[in-house]
Amino acid sequence: MHQGGHAAFIFSEAFMEYDFGPLHPLRPERLRLLRERLQADGVLDSPHVRLVEAQPATEEEVLAVHTREYYDAVAALSSGHRVVKREEYGFGGLDNLPFPGMLEASLLYTGASLQAARLVSRGEVPRAMNPAGGLHHAMPGRASGFCIFNDPAVAIADLLRRHERVLYLDIDAHHGDGVQAVFYESPRVLTLSLHESGRTLFPGTGSPEEIGTGAGEGYSVNAPLMAGTGDDTFLRVFDALVPPLVEWFNPEVIVAQLGIDTHHADPLAHLRLTTAGFLRAVRSIRDWGRPLVALGGGGYNPDVVGDAWARAFACLAEVDLPAAPAEEPPAMPSFYGDPAAVEAFADKTIEAVRRNIFVRHGI
Numbered sequence: 001m002h003q004g005g006h007a008a009f010i011f012s013e014a015f016m017e018y019d020f021g022p023l024h025p026l027r028p029e030r031l032r033l034l035r036e037r038l039q040a041d042g043v044l045d046s047p048h049v050r051l052v053e054a055q056p057a058t059e060e061e062v063l064a065v066h067t068r069e070y071y072d073a074v075a076a077l078s079s080g081h082r083v084v085k086r087e088e089y090g091f092g093g094l095d096n097l098p099f100p101g102m103l104e105a106s107l108l109y110t111g112a113s114l115q116a117a118r119l120v121s122r123g124e125v126p127r128a129m130n131p132a133g134g135l136h137h138a139m140p141g142r143a144s145g146f147c148i149f150n151d152p153a154v155a156i157a158d159l160l161r162r163h164e165r166v167l168y169l170d171i172d173a174h175h176g177d178g179v180q181a182v183f184y185e186s187p188r189v190l191t192l193s194l195h196e197s198g199r200t201l202f203p204g205t206g207s208p209e210e211i212g213t214g215a216g217e218g219y220s221v222n223a224p225l226m227a228g229t230g231d232d233t234f235l236r237v238f239d240a241l242v243p244p245l246v247e248w249f250n251p252e253v254i255v256a257q258l259g260i261d262t263h264h265a266d267p268l269a270h271l272r273l274t275t276a277g278f279l280r281a282v283r284s285i286r287d288w289g290r291p292l293v294a295l296g297g298g299g300y301n302p303d304v305v306g307d308a309w310a311r312a313f314a315c316l317a318e319v320d321l322p323a324a325p326a327e328e329p330p331a332m333p334s335f336y337g338d339p340a341a342v343e344a345f346a347d348k349t350i351e352a353v354r355r356n357i358f359v360r361h362g363i
């Protein structure tokens with residue numbers, strides 16, 4: 001039987017149930033737009049593509065990363081029960097407002113990341129994407145930054161049962177703090193996050209001085225970028241730091257979080273990438289030729305998300321689409337600083353990562 005293709009796309013209409021309400025910036029319709037775009041462009045009909053219906057994770061799978069107390073709190077809030085001290089579990093504010101059915105919705109996007117990881121791990125497809133995943137801020141015992149379960153960490157924990165080394169590469173505008181925290185002491189997971197500096201953006205962490213501890217020292221890598229950073233600078237930092245680390249670490253599987261809140265039209269972050277710049281990074285990741293689990297993540301302009309992730313998935317599936325139209329990001333607002341400051345900040349980041357990480361490993 002022809003197993004089909006270069007890439008699997010994990011999807012479910014029920015992904016749209018992960019919804020904090022109409023006033024929340026995380027809009028589920030971005031995934032519907034993505035699905036429609038892939039359909040309209042014929043990507044899902046390509047013999048290169050395998051469409052897989054998402055299945056929920058089990059409680060046991062989630063507990064590989066999250067605490068029993070937290071899981072029980074999510075379950076209770078999901079079914080409308082009161083939870084004493086719910087703020088301790090990250091559900092105190094408006095960012096993560098509990099909603100009915102949030103346990104089931106969270107199990108579904110987490111299960112989809114596990115499916116993507118297992119398809120790739122077993123060699124059934126070289127690449128698989130779960131656009132509803134990439135919820136990288138969730139901590140073992142608390143929700144954070146619109147993330148309830150940390151599906152990248154759950155998928156990586158599963159991959160570690162069959163693989164020695166997994167690279168987690170995060171190009172979302174926000175620091176991948178939750179995934180970093182889960183594997184901070186492990187030399188088997190190299191976490192590598194490029195993000196807007198914590199000085200100007202949630203969650204405030206992700207300095208190049210955060211390098212891991214114990215046996216994991218040198219296996220957490222952080223490359224902060226200044227507000228106002230655009231394609232050229234982003235890609236300059238990416239090219240200077242990421243390929244040498246991939247070659248040195250030699251991962252058996254790559255889990256890539258492809259948040260597109262780096263885009264200049266994103267309402268939450270302050271970077272200035274275009275879709276073409278984002279896709280240049282995605283193409284690089286594909287062209288390393290390693291088994292790849294691609295996850296979604298941030299992205300708060302639904303039209304940008306639908307377009308950029310459709311193009312990203314087409315790239316992973318090696319289906320040709322017309323090139324992304326040229327975009328001219330608006331001029332950098334002066335309160336961000338000036339372009340020279342953006343460059344100098346990037347230089348400092350490259351230098352710090354080389355000093356803290358490359359030197360340590362002899363790269």
Ligand SMILES: [Zn+2]
Binds near residue numbers: 297298
């Ligand atoms: Zn983000």
